[in-house]
Amino acid sequence: MRESRGAPNYEMQMSSLSIKNLHVSIGDKEIIRGLTLEIPKGEVHAIMGPNGSGKSTLSKAIGGHPDYIVTGGEVLLDGDDILGLDPDARARKGLFLAFQYPMEIPGVSNANFLRAALNARQPEGEEIEATEFYAQMYAEMDKLEMARTFTARSVNEGFSGGEKKRNEILQMAMLKPAYAVLDETDSGLDIDALRIVSAGVNALRGPNLGILLITHYQRLLDYIVPDVVHVMVEGRIVRSGGKELALELEERGYDFIKDDITEPSLA
Amino acid sequence: MNPAILESEEVLTTNAASILSAGPVSPEQAEAWEKFTALPMPVRTDEAWRFANVKDLDLGGYVPAQPVDDATRDELLTRSMGLASIAGRMVFANDQLLVQETLGDSLRQKGVIWLPLDQAAAENPELFRKHFMREEAILGGQKFAALHASQVRAGTFLYVPRGVEIDLPIEAFHWEHGANGSVFPHTLIIAEDMAKVTLIDYYESAVPDAPALACAVNDLWLGAGASVTYVCVQNWSRKAHSFQLNSTVVGRDAHSKSLFAQLGGRHVRSESISHLRGQGGRSDMLAVTVAEGAQEVDARTFQIHEVPNTQSDLLYKNSLDDTARTIFAGLIRVDPGAHRTDAYQKVRNLLLSDEAEANSAPGLEIEADDVRCTHGATSGQIEQEELFYLLSRGIPKKDAQRLIVFGFLNEVIERLGNEPVQEKLRELVRARFSE
Ligand SMILES: Nc1ncnc2c1ncn2[C@@H]1O[C@H](COP(=O)(O)OP(=O)(O)OP(=O)(O)O)[C@@H](O)[C@H]1O
Numbered sequence: 001m002r003e004s005r006g007a008p009n010y011e012m013q014m015s016s017l018s019i020k021n022l023h024v025s026i027g028d029k030e031i032i033r034g035l036t037l038e039i040p041k042g043e044v045h046a047i048m049g050p051n052g053s054g055k056s057t058l059s060k061a062i063g064g065h066p067d068y069i070v071t072g073g074e075v076l077l078d079g080d081d082i083l084g085l086d087p088d089a090r091a092r093k094g095l096f097l098a099f100q101y102p103m104e105i106p107g108v109s110n111a112n113f114l115r116a117a118l119n120a121r122q123p124e125g126e127e128i129e130a131t132e133f134y135a136q137m138y139a140e141m142d143k144l145e146m147a148r149t150f151t152a153r154s155v156n157e158g159f160s161g162g163e164k165k166r167n168e169i170l171q172m173a174m175l176k177p178a179y180a181v182l183d184e185t186d187s188g189l190d191i192d193a194l195r196i197v198s199a200g201v202n203a204l205r206g207p208n209l210g211i212l213l214i215t216h217y218q219r220l221l222d223y224i225v226p227d228v229v230h231v232m233v234e235g236r237i238v239r240s241g242g243k244e245l246a247l248e249l250e251e252r253g254y255d256f257i258k259d260d261i262t263e264p265s266l267a
Numbered sequence: 268m269n270p271a272i273l274e275s276e277e278v279l280t281t282n283a284a285s286i287l288s289a290g291p292v293s294p295e296q297a298e299a300w301e302k303f304t305a306l307p308m309p310v311r312t313d314e315a316w317r318f319a320n321v322k323d324l325d326l327g328g329y330v331p332a333q334p335v336d337d338a339t340r341d342e343l344l345t346r347s348m349g350l351a352s353i354a355g356r357m358v359f360a361n362d363q364l365l366v367q368e369t370l371g372d373s374l375r376q377k378g379v380i381w382l383p384l385d386q387a388a389a390e391n392p393e394l395f396r397k398h399f400m401r402e403e404a405i406l407g408g409q410k411f412a413a414l415h416a417s418q419v420r421a422g423t424f425l426y427v428p429r430g431v432e433i434d435l436p437i438e439a440f441h442w443e444h445g446a447n448g449s450v451f452p453h454t455l456i457i458a459e460d461m462a463k464v465t466l467i468d469y470y471e472s473a474v475p476d477a478p479a480l481a482c483a484v485n486d487l488w489l490g491a492g493a494s495v496t497y498v499c500v501q502n503w504s505r506k507a508h509s510f511q512l513n514s515t516v517v518g519r520d521a522h523s524k525s526l527f528a529q530l531g532g533r534h535v536r537s538e539s540i541s542h543l544r545g546q547g548g549r550s551d552m553l554a555v556t557v558a559e560g561a562q563e564v565d566a567r568t569f570q571i572h573e574v575p576n577t578q579s580d581l582l583y584k585n586s587l588d589d590t591a592r593t594i595f596a597g598l599i600r601v602d603p604g605a606h607r608t609d610a611y612q613k614v615r616n617l618l619l620s621d622e623a624e625a626n627s628a629p630g631l632e633i634e635a636d637d638v639r640c641t642h643g644a645t646s647g648q649i650e651q652e653e654l655f656y657l658l659s660r661g662i663p664k665k666d667a668q669r670l671i672v673f674g675f676l677n678e679v680i681e682r683l684g685n686e687p688v689q690e691k692l693r694e695l696v697r698a699r700f701s702e
């Protein structure tokens with residue numbers, strides 16, 4: 001694949017998570033089919049799209065899940081291609097995924113898990129100090145209205161759907177990523193939890209964080225107001241716009257956009 | 268096969284401190300030795316040794332471990348790191364007592380006896396004889412029970428009288444030091460009615476890779492309503508032959524919890540039998556194994572429900588790496604008339620390498636009605652999705668794998684219900700991983 005390099009370098013947005021013409025397959029089925037998207041640091045971008053359009057696939061591929069084979073394109077984090085990095089190295093570089101279906105890790109306490117993740121970010125041979133760690137964790141848990149009992153419980157094990165999602169945001173708050181991909185963090189949340197979790201995300205929002213928010217519901221975007229809304233259909237971004245695009249989708253469904261789509265001509 | 272497992276004469280005559288009598292060799296020990304030599308070595312076709320690599324049982328060349336010198340003594344004492352708060356402690360090296368930190372006066376006044384085995388045998392002969400190796404080894408280890416009986420020189424004797432509760436754990440360290448040595452630690456706990464106690468045995472080798480033979484027996488007796496928690500951390504050298512025979516007799520409404528942590532040894536054989544002998548009795552049988560390299564850990568268990576209304580709950584978990592092998596053969600037996608038995612047995616193997624091998628053979632013998640028995644054995648690998656979840660948080664792969672294995676084993680440890688002991692076990696498991 002050849003890419004036109006017409007644009008001079010100084011125009012490149014360095015502080016961004018930049019996805020260029022990404023192709024991702026699972027098995028021999030191509031799911032992401034030439035997707036381009038740029039999330040500048042400090043901005044919140046939302047992706048909406050029908051079930052099966054490839055939203056979770058995109059997030060797993062960015063994270064480096066071994067089942068999701070990147071067959072073309074680039075993912076640049078602040079200008080560095082991360083596709084050659086192992087998933088843990090991507091995370092330490094500042095990437096965070098909030099999972100649509102967070103995994104349960106039996107026998108590993110939430111506190112131990114978080115501590116291991118934070119220690120992985122310390123200089124070789126150093127560990128985060130215990131009292132400082134607990135103080136920080138409790139402060140973040142308070143913001144998310146999570147009971148202290150969640151620290152000793154095994155990661156996500158037996159958590160309700162909503163509790164798991166809160167736990168994802170707790171991890172994000174503790175790990176302080178540069179870019180976060182939140183995959184349907186709103187699904188499964190009751191009205192109060194949606195407010196609390198959104199407040200948690202908004203508190204982290206700022207010039208040092210870029211967020212990609214995957215959601216099906218306009219309602220979330222009332223709480224976390226996005227800078228840009230993208231519509232993804234069949235593995236591509238087919239339309240981008242302001243937050244009013246989400247409202248339009250809510251009213252009209254995806255069909256009106258699908259009607260517009262034409263297969264891009266292969267250059 | 269080498270029939271002369273130990274240089275017999277030498278072993279017997281050097282054991283001058285015979286525990287059962289003042290003489291150099293008691294008649295009981297001589298008899299046990301005869302039994303040991305008469306019994307055949309296990310062979311592949313023995314059902315009780317199925318799957319086991321019996322060729323590896325050649326015990327020729329082991330000699331009685333010699334007393335350690337003062338420098339070693341000091342070193343081993345500093346290395347005997349147990350819990351911060353305990354009710355008592357003994358440290359042995361090569362079957363010699365190094366220190367004994369006795370229980371407080373108040374417990375002694377209440378009649379608690381916590382003594383080295385030989386002293387207990389001398390001072391409380393009746394109590395001793397009534398309980399010492401009174402439950403036969405019946406899972407294949409008869410020969411090794413006889414070996415133990417003929418050689419035993421050291422161990423702990425704990426007698427807790429009726430109604431006495433000892434809140435803090437008691438600890439015993441058994442060190443093995445020197446090449447080709449053999450040790451025979453013994454643990455005897457007698458908890459009278461309504462008594463309560465926790466005891467932890469730590470089996471340690473001073474040198475992590477010196478050949479050694481350890482042949483241990485731990486017997487627990489629980490009177491009515493008694494509650495005993497027994498933990499045994501087996502961390503012998505990676506070249507040790509470890510035999511361990513446990514029997515637990517659970518009286519009416521008594522509750523026993525035992526946990527065996529198999530961390531060391533090259534060839535490890537563990538037999539554990541629970542006799543549910545009083546109505547309302549319950550036995551929790553727990554084990555965690557970390558098997559790596561060419562280790563073989565062979566566990567045989569027996570849950571014997573002798574009377575109605577008893578419960579047993581067994582959970583054994585093995586993590587296996589490299590070419591390690593584990594064997595689990597567990598039998599649940601419900602005697603005629605032992606109605607309303609609740610018996611559970613679960614074995615889970617986590618395979619970290621394609622060459623590791625986990626064998627499981629559960630069995631049931633039920634001769635009563637209205638019985639609930641479930642058993643199952645599963646083997647699997649680390650779930651890729653679990654691993655990815657940890658990686659996605661920046662945890663390096665090796666650490667993430669360890670964390671998952673740790674969690675897998677920790678689920679067993681958490682069944683103990685004693686946080687300081689659990690934390691100690693977690694620490695030992697973590698230390699094992701970071702070797
Ligand atoms: N591990 C997998 N194996 C096989 N097919 C997969 C796998 N993961 C995803 N797919 C397929 O890829 C397509 C895209 O799935 P993906 O989960 O990315 O969709 P999504 O946009 O996140 O949908 P939803 O809105 O329902 O969460 C679907 O057809 C799905 O069945």
Ligand SMILES: [Mg+2]
Binds near residue numbers: 057100183184
């Ligand atoms: Mg999805």
